[in-house]
Amino acid sequence: MKPGDVELLARILEYESSHDQKQEWPLGWNWEQVRVQPATLNRLVIDGCLEVVFHSNSYKGYRLSERGKLLAIQGEPQPEIEQDSGPVSWPEDVFGDIIGHDEVKELLRAAVTAERPVHVLLAGPPALAKSLFLWGLERVAGSRALWLMGSASSKAGLWDLAAERRPRLLLVDELDKMAAVDTAALLSLMEGGRLVRAKVGRRLEEQLDLRVVAATNNLRVLAPELLSRFAVRRLQPYQRQEFRQVVVGVLVRREGVAPEVAEQVAALLDGVSQDVRDAVRVARLAPQVGVEKAVALLGLGASSPSAAA
Ligand SMILES: Nc1ncnc2c1ncn2[C@@H]1O[C@H](COP(=O)(O)OP(=O)(O)O)[C@@H](O)[C@H]1O
Ligand SMILES: [Mg+2]
The missing domain is CATH 1.10.10 (Arc Repressor Mutant, subunit A)
Structure with a gap:
């Protein structure tokens, strides 16, 4: 043909x-x-x-x-892709680049490898490594993972993507920004993995063994029926000590910053910022203007107006 x-x-x-x-x-x-x-x-x-x-x-x-x-x-029958539903193996370094969050790591490991699905939603303010967790899971599951960005997912259409790719693990970042049509599909998929496809002249209904891990900055906009399908795990903003650890770790490992410079950045932002991205910006400007000046220029100094916020 x-x-x-x-x-x-x-x-x-x-x-x-x-x-x-x-x-x-x-x-x-x-x-x-x-x-x-x-x-x-x-x-x-x-x-x-x-x-x-x-x-x-x-x-x-x-x-x-x-x-x-x-x-x-x-029409021509589509070749049916068999869902690969064997257990996802779990290498030790899945979240190797994430500092702390030990309980979240444990929860995700248990949820993804459990025999029957438990869907997890990571919720909390920005820069708490939520997306990093999803990336780690995508690496583990490889071709069996389907990654969706809530803000962009409507273009592809969750329904069709799930039917075509038959994922074992569905990763949805920015769940709060997901289009209504995709949310409807997600609700059905999470309820027993039911996948209903309207095809020319017939209706297909099938079962997917699917686990969902999602992230959101905002819980309030999510519908109750969606929330109740998730184990909602709230991430709290970093305590000061944790923040310093994360900053040093990210700057040294990911940004290639010298440890003493990383310590200096962490000390200057301690009690001032809770956003790791601030530290990254400081570190990137520091070679041009020095650490202290970078902090001041970004309005992050302990005595600057925004520091009180
Ligand atoms: N615990 C952490 N371990 C490692 N990096 C972190 C951690 N928390 C934040 N970061 C850094 O902060 C940045 C933002 O993380 P991200 O996963 O995008 O946050 P979120 O999705 O929660 O907004 C990342 O680039 C990462 O380097
Ligand atoms: Mg994110």
Whole structure:
């Protein structure tokens, strides 16, 4: 079968249905009647979509076979991808680049490897490594993970993506920004992994073994029926000691900053900022203007107006 064949068959079916075949062409219709090149018709005969009813030197008559009619109505059956539903293996360094958050790490490990699904929603203010957790899970699950950005997911359509990719693990970042149509799909998928697909001429219903891990900055905008499907794990802003640890870790490991400079940045932001991204910005400007000046320029100094906030 080639692209366009199904449309062609549908056209022929329409032609056949609008004529009384036995009366009008007992020997089958010919290529001029349906306006399809004989070469194409013969290919469809070989594919089993058409039958040759009559063949002489001057006339070759065709009609649709049962298979041809079925294809015209239903389209080509999509190859079914088997869902890979074996357990997800769990290497030790899944969250190796995340400092602290030990209980969250444990929770996610248990949820993702559990026999029956437990869906987890990480909630809390920005820069608490929520996205980092989702990235870690994506690395573990590889091709069995489907990653969705709430703010962008409507373009692809969760429904179609899930049907096509049959993920084991669905990762949704920025859940609060997800389009309503995708939220509806998500609700159904989370309830027993039910996947309903409307296909031409039939309805498919199937079961997916799916676990969802999502992240959000905002819980208040989420519908109660969605929230109740999740184990909601709230991440609290870092305590001062934790914040210093995370800052030093991120600056040294991820930003390649010298440890003593990282310590200096952490000390200057201690009690002033709770956002690791502030520290990263300071560290990136520091080579140009020095650490203290960078802190001041970004309005993060202990005596600057924004520090009180
Ligand atoms: N506990 C942590 N361990 C490692 N990096 C962290 C941690 N907390 C925050 N970060 C850093 O902060 C930045 C923001 O993290 P991200 O996962 O995007 O946060 P969120 O999704 O919660 O807004 C990341 O680039 C990361 O380097
Ligand atoms: Mg994020």
